[in-house]
Amino acid sequence: MTAPPEPVGTVHVVDPSPLNWLFITWNTMEEPIRIDQDGRTVYSLAESSEWLDDGTLELELRRGVRFQDGEHFTAHNVKQNFDEMQRWAAPHPPGTWLNFPAPESTAEVVDDHTLRFHFPGPDGLAIGKFRGFHIASSAFWDGPDAPGFGYKKHGSGEGHW
Amino acid sequence: MxxxxxxxxxxxxxxxxxxxxxxxxxxxxxxxxxxxxxxxxxxxxxxxxxxxxxxxxxxxxxxxxxxxxxxxxxxxxxxxxxxxxxxxxxxxxxxxxxxxxxxxxxxxxxxxxxxxxDANRVLVGIVNRGSDAPLSDVHVRRALNMAIDREAVVRDGLHGYASVIPAMTPPWCSGFPEGATPYELDREKAREAFATASWPARRPLRIAAGENFAEIAHMLAAGIRSTLELKVEVLVVPADQLPAGARALVEKKLDLPWDVLVHGWFDLSSEAPPAAVHREYFGRDGAFRAGPPDEGFDALFDEMRVQLGGEALVRVAEKIDAYVHDQALALFVCAPQALYxxxxxxxxxxxxxxxxxxxxxxxxxxxxxxGGGGASPSDRMAPGTATARPGFAGASGNAC
Missing domain, CATH: 3.40.190.10 (Periplasmic binding protein-like II)
Structure with a gap:
């Protein structure tokens, strides 16, 4: 197996898009799924998904992933991020349509690489909504100086995911 | 963020x-x-x-x-x-x-x-179905759609950098209805459809746009004016008034001062455009819906959102795009390309x-x-400055 090429060079970008804040997030954080060049959904931090019943979605998570600070990525990270997101009435700038109903929607760690979401009913858009479900390290959330999504700067996560 | x-x-x-x-x-x-x-x-x-x-x-x-x-x-x-x-x-x-x-x-x-x-973007005219003009009449909305020359808008307004699409779903996305075709410029049919409605005498059609889409608004107005022999006014919204206008549109409490708003939007995937595009314009929780909820649309969307199988969801997405096209729920213009x-x-x-x-x-x-080059940043910060040039930079809308 050939080693991937070493990164080389610098590019300077000017991005007037009003979505620049989101592009910075997507280039540095990841989600259970991502959107490929053609706009198609592909797995990212998840490797597969399965609806166990109309309200239960199980994700098999990728192994061997580390956060940029060295922390191992596990299902506990996904649950922590889900629980943080669910604290807010309207966490996503695009609006409440991206919400998972609270408090009925919950995340259950099955094992280090298996996570089960329980929703109050079938949600055919759930996988797509995961594109806005950024997974941050424990250090992003824990401790007095942890930034959270808006916590440190605004004292709230509303509209800041 | x-x-x-x-x-x-x-x-x-x-x-x-x-x-x-x-x-x-x-x-x-x-x-x-x-x-x-x-x-x-x-x-x-x-x-x-x-x-x-x-x-x-x-x-x-x-x-x-x-x-x-x-x-x-x-x-x-x-x-x-x-x-x-x-x-x-x-x-x-x-x-x-x-x-x-x-x-x-x-x-x-x-x-x-x-x-x-070929980005997942749409440029449409939001039709204010709550207007005091008869825009709740599907015949009027179809007449407007048959009164504009989309090819000319793409050619002259966007320098060719856009695709004419039938409704809101580009053909490269899932949920594109097979065989769908755009409304064509057809002056005779447009006049026939328009004649079935009772448009108030001397009531102009008011088309609004931000500065970035002002030229396109004028092109659309010219087409409607000449085809339907209808007085058409163009309201160019200054940049400092966009936030208030956007808020009024999203809240849906105040009367809107326009009948058609030229508006650009985008999708963040190619899988199910009705989730982020059609719903936003027409759904009961749509930020850009102007006018009352549309029961037909909401019934289809409710059907789509509970589909757990991808193929089944796409089939409903196709029906949704066909529905909004048939009902002419917007003034469909084109899918602008992204340029770098x-x-x-x-x-x-x-x-x-x-x-x-x-x-x-x-x-x-x-x-x-x-070893050459290298930027020396200054303290100036001016991203996203709104301009009179067509484009999506500086666009106002909801936050994503």
Whole structure:
């Protein structure tokens, strides 16, 4: 197996898009799924998904992933991020349509690489909504100086995911 | 969004300097069930936002990153950035959201090339079905759709950088109804359809647009005026009035001063456009719905949102796009392309929905590998300045 090429060079970008804040997030954080060049959904931090019943979605998570600070990525990270997101009435700038109903929607760690979401009913858009479900390290959330999504700067996560 | 740099994620780059954030205003649509969106009021970007390659990324072999560092320069405005990428090396390598009006300049430049993408974007006229004009009448909406020359709008208004599409779903996305065709300019049929409605005498049709789409609004107005022999007024909304106008549209409490609003929007995937596009314009929780909820649309959307199988969901998505086309729920115009100016030694393949850097590479003759160039950021910060040129930069809308 050939080693991937070493990164080389610098590019300077000017991005007037009003979505620049989101592009910075997507280039540095990841989600259970991502959107490929053609706009198609592909797995990212998840490797597969399965609806166990109309309200239960199980994700098999990728192994061997580390956060940029060295922390191992596990299902506990996904649950922590889900629980943080669910604290807010309207966490996503695009609006409440991206919400998972609270408090009925919950995340259950099955094992280090298996996570089960329980929703109050079938949600055919759930996988797509995961594109806005950024997974941050424990250090992003824990401790007095942890930034959270808006916590440190605004004292709230509303509209800041 | 991320407010400060740090090794917070698992992504292909680490945010090592600066941040890019937005200040938003919460806009309530309904208390029960709780329904809201957020409007961007301002941006906070550090002069430089720097990303460094995550050399331990799990998917380095397939995606990258291939470059060591990406520097988002927020210290130059888009016009100056365009000059720098065209005429210099080492200052700016990629400029996003290039206006079609500037495409030729990039093509003719010494150092940049134009990269064009069939992006998941739509340009439509939002039809205010709550207007005191009879825009709740499907015949009037169809008449408007048959009264405009989309090909001319694409050719003359967007310099050819757009595709005419039947409704809201581009043909490269899932949920495109097989065999769908755009409304064609048909003056006779348009007049017939319009004649079935009782449009009040001397009541003009009011078309509004921000400065970036003013020229297109005038083109649409001219077509409707000549085809339907209807007085048409164009209201160009100054940039400082856009936030209030956007809020009124999203809240849906105040009367809107327009009948048709020329509006650009986008999708963040190609899988189910009705979720982020059609619903936003027509759904009961749609930020851009102008007028009462449409029961037919909401019934179809409710059917789609509970489909757990991808194919079944796509079949309903097709029905939704066909429905909004048949009901002419908007003035369908086109799908604008995304344009980038890219340094000749940078390899950049755009995504349809986002701006990703992991796969970007630079050639051996690039300034960063030959020791030339290098930007000196100033304290100026002017991203997203609204202009009179057609494009999506500085667009107002909800926050995503």
């Amino acid at each position: 991320i407010d400060e740099p740090g090794p917070w994620g698992t992504g292909p780059f680490t945010l090592v300097q600066g941040a890019s954030s937005i200040t938003t205003r919460h806009v309530l649509m309904a208390a029960e069930p709780y329904t809201s969106s957020w409007l961007i009021e301002s941006e906070q970007r550090d002069p430089q936002v720097v990303l460094e390659a995550n050399r331990d990324h799990w998917n380095r072999a397939d995606r990258g990153p291939r470059i060591e560092r990406a520097v988002f320069r927020n210290d130059v405005d888009p016009a100056e950035a365009l000059r720098l990428v065209c005429d210099t090396e080492g200052e700016v390598d990629i400029v996003t959201e290039v206006s079609p009006a500037d495409a030729r300049r990039v093509q003719d430049s010494a150092h940049a090339r134009l990269v064009v993408s 100016a890219v340094n000749e030694h940078v390899q950049f393949s755009p995504y349809r929905t986002t701006f990703e850097l992991a796969e970007v590479t630079v050639g051996e003759r690039h300034w960063s590998r030959t």
